[in-house]
Amino acid sequence: MLTKRIIPCLDIKDGRTVKGINFEQIRDAGDPVELAALYAQQGADELVFLDITATVERRKTLSELVNKIAHKINIPFTVGGGIQTEEDVSILLQNGADKISVNSAAFKNPSIIQSFATNFGSQCVVLAIDAKCEEDGRWYVYLNGGRIKTDKLVEEWAKEAVDLGVGEILLTSMNHDGTKQGFALDITAKLSETLSVPIIASGGGGNAQHFYDVFAKGKADAALAASIFHYKEVSIPELKNYLYQQQIPVRL
Amino acid sequence: MSTVIIQYNAGNIQSVLYALERLGVAALVTDDPIKIKTADRVIFPGVGEASTAMQYLKERQLDILIQNLKQPVLGICLGMQLMCTYSEENNTNCLGIFNEQVKQFRPENNSIKVPQMGWNTITHLQTPLFKGVEENSYAYFVHGYYASIGEHTIAQTNYILDYSSALHKDNFYGVQFHPEKSAKAGEQIIQNFLSI
Numbered sequence: 001m002l003t004k005r006i007i008p009c010l011d012i013k014d015g016r017t018v019k020g021i022n023f024e025q026i027r028d029a030g031d032p033v034e035l036a037a038l039y040a041q042q043g044a045d046e047l048v049f050l051d052i053t054a055t056v057e058r059r060k061t062l063s064e065l066v067n068k069i070a071h072k073i074n075i076p077f078t079v080g081g082g083i084q085t086e087e088d089v090s091i092l093l094q095n096g097a098d099k100i101s102v103n104s105a106a107f108k109n110p111s112i113i114q115s116f117a118t119n120f121g122s123q124c125v126v127l128a129i130d131a132k133c134e135e136d137g138r139w140y141v142y143l144n145g146g147r148i149k150t151d152k153l154v155e156e157w158a159k160e161a162v163d164l165g166v167g168e169i170l171l172t173s174m175n176h177d178g179t180k181q182g183f184a185l186d187i188t189a190k191l192s193e194t195l196s197v198p199i200i201a202s203g204g205g206g207n208a209q210h211f212y213d214v215f216a217k218g219k220a221d222a223a224l225a226a227s228i229f230h231y232k233e234v235s236i237p238e239l240k241n242y243l244y245q246q247q248i249p250v251r252l
Numbered sequence: 253m254s255t256v257i258i259q260y261n262a263g264n265i266q267s268v269l270y271a272l273e274r275l276g277v278a279a280l281v282t283d284d285p286i287k288i289k290t291a292d293r294v295i296f297p298g299v300g301e302a303s304t305a306m307q308y309l310k311e312r313q314l315d316i317l318i319q320n321l322k323q324p325v326l327g328i329c330l331g332m333q334l335m336c337t338y339s340e341e342n343n344t345n346c347l348g349i350f351n352e353q354v355k356q357f358r359p360e361n362n363s364i365k366v367p368q369m370g371w372n373t374i375t376h377l378q379t380p381l382f383k384g385v386e387e388n389s390y391a392y393f394v395h396g397y398y399a400s401i402g403e404h405t406i407a408q409t410n411y412i413l414d415y416s417s418a419l420h421k422d423n424f425y426g427v428q429f430h431p432e433k434s435a436k437a438g439e440q441i442i443q444n445f446l447s448i
Contacts, residue, residue: 002372002411003390040435045371070270076392076433096266098433121300123367123394168369196362198369221365251371251390 003249004215005045005222006236007200008229010035011052012081015065017230018052030230033068039229040073042236045251047073048101048170048200048224050128051081052145063095070096078126078170084109089116093124101126101170104143107150107157110164117165126200127166129154131187132174139187146174154187155194162195169195170224173203180206180228188218200224208234208242215248255279255446256291258318258331261308264299264430268328271432275443285317292323293446297432298330299394302354303342305334319347324448325424332419332426333397341397350419350426352399357412367396368411374429374437378406379420381427383444389437391417391429398428 010017010032017032036047049069066079079092080101089100100120106113106127116125130142131154139154158169171191173184183204192199198221201214205225214220228234240250257268259281272279279295280287288294296318298305309315318325318335327335334346339354346354357366371390374382391409398415401408407418409428419426425445431438 002368002370002393005370070266071273074271074274074433074435074439076430094266096270098264098267123299123369167367193363196365198365219363221370 001249003045003251004220004243005200006211006239006250007046007048007222007224008035008039008044008236009048009050009202009224009226011050011226012065013053032065033072035230036069036077037072039236040075043240043251044075044236045222046075047077049077049079050101053081063091066092066097067095080126080128084112086115086119089120093120099124099126099168101128103128103130106161107141107143107152110160113161113164113166117167122165122167125166126168126170127158127161128170128172129158130172130174131184133184133187142174155190158191158195162197166197168198168200170200170202176204177202178227179204182206182210183214183218183220183223185213185218188214188220192219192221198222208239211239212243212246212248215243253292253446254290255293255295256288257281257295257297258288258314259283260298260314261300261305264297264329264432267430268295268297268432271439271442275439275446277446283312283314285314288317289321294321294323294325296325296327296331296335298328298334300330301341302330302333302339302344302346305330306344306346309334315347319349322423324445326445327424327426328432329395329428329430332428333399335419335424335426336399339397349424350399350404350421352402352404352416352419354397354399356397359412364412367394369394372409372411374407374409374417376405376408380448381418381420381425381441381444382407385437385440391431391434391437393429395428
C-alpha cells in the first residue's frame with residue numbers, strides 16, 4: 001500500500017538550518033548536511049530543503065550545499081528558494097536534487113510551471129503555497145516568504161497550477177506555522193479532495209496526534225515539519241510507530 | 253568492472269550516479285555506442301515522457317543498440333517502460349524487450365492520485381536482483397503508467413491494481429521504482445545488479 005510520507009524540512013539561511021515562528025524570529029537549528037543524513041537514516045521519507053532568504057535577497061539557491069546533501073542521502077529530496085529559470089532548475093537537478101519547489105516566481109509568472117513541467121517532468125515540480133486564512137474566513141496566497149498578500153484564493157491558484165503541470169503541492173498555513181497547535185485540516189482536505197496531485201501539509205505539527213489528524217482528517221498525502229524534528233521534540237521513528245498503531249500506512 | 257549510465261533526454265541520471273558513488277562505484281555517463289557496448293553493466297535510467305524519449309533514442313540509433321546488449325542491463329522507471337513493447341503514453345512503440353504493454357493508471361474515483369508518488373511495498377520477489385531484499389520492502393515510486401503482470405514479472409506492487417514493479421528477461425532487468433532513492437533496500441538492489 002502506498003504510504004503517507006513524513007518529510008522533515010530544512011530551512012536554510014547562510015548555509016545553516018534555521019527555524020522561525022510564523023515566518024519571523026529566526027533561530028539556528030544546526031548543520032543541514034548532518035541533519036539531512038540523520039533524518040534519512042531515521043526513516044524520513046523525503047526531505048525538503050528551502051533557501052528561505054533566496055527570494056528576498058535575490059540569491060540563488062546554494063547548489064554546493066545541495067550537492068553535499070545529495071551525496072549523503074538515499075531518499076528523494078526537494079529544493080526550493082528563489083528558483084525562476086530553467087537554468088536554476090537544471091543546476092539544482094545536476095547537483096542531485098530530485099524535485100524543485102517554486103513559489104513566488106511561479107505566481108508572478110505561471111508560464112514557468114509549464115516550461116519546467118515540459119522540460120523536467122511534472123514529477124519534479126512542486127508548487128509551494130504560503131496560505132493565510134483572513135478574517136473573511138477565506139484562504140489567500142501570500143508571496144515572498146509571507147511578506148506580500150495577494151487577492152488570490154488558495155483553491156483557485158492550486159487548481160490553475162495543477163492544470164499547468166505541477167506534480168505536487170506543498171501547502172503551508174501561515175496561521176499555523178511555528179505554533180505547534182496542529183495543521184490546517186480544512187484547507188488541506190479541500191485541496192486534497194479536489195486535486196489530482198499529492199498534497200504535502202505544512203505548518204503547525206507539534207505532536208504525533210497532529211500528524212494523525214492531518215492524514216486522517218486533512219487527507220494529506222504527506223506531512224512536513226521542521227522544528228519538532230530539529231529540536232528532537234518528536235523523533236521520526238516514534239512518530240511513525242504511533243501512526244502505524246493508529247492504522248495510518250507508513251514506511252517502518 | 254565498468255558501469256555505464258546511458259545518457260539521453262530523460263532526467264534523474266545524477267541521482268543514479270550518486271547512488272553508485274555511495275556504493276563505491278564510479279560510473280560513466282555516456283551516449284557513446286562503443287562505450288555502452290563494451291561496459292560490464294549498463295544502467296538505463298529515465299524520468300520523463302515515453303514518445304520524446306523513444307524519438308531521441310531512435311535518432312541516435314540507441315534503440316537498436318540497447319536491444320542487442322549482451323551484458324546485464326537495468327532499466328529504471330521510464331527506462332523499464334521503454335523496454336516493454338508499447339506504451340499508452342502518447343501511443344509509443346517501445347523497445348520490445350519485455351513482452352508487456354505499458355498502460356495508464358485509471359482510478360475509479362478522484363480520491364486516488366495519479367501519478368503514484370511515494371513509498372510502496374514490493375512483493376513476490378524473484379531472481380538474484382532481489383537477493384537479501386525482504387518481501388514487503390518499501391521502494392520509492394513516481395509514475396502514472398504501469399506494466400501489467402506477465403511472464404517476465406519478478407516483483408509486484410499494488411496501486412489501484414496489482415502490477416509489475418520489476419521485470420526480467422535474459423540479461424535485461426527493469427524496475428519501476430527508483431532504487432537510487434529507495435534507502436537500504438534500493439542500495440541492496442543496485443548492489444545485486446552489479447553482482448549478477
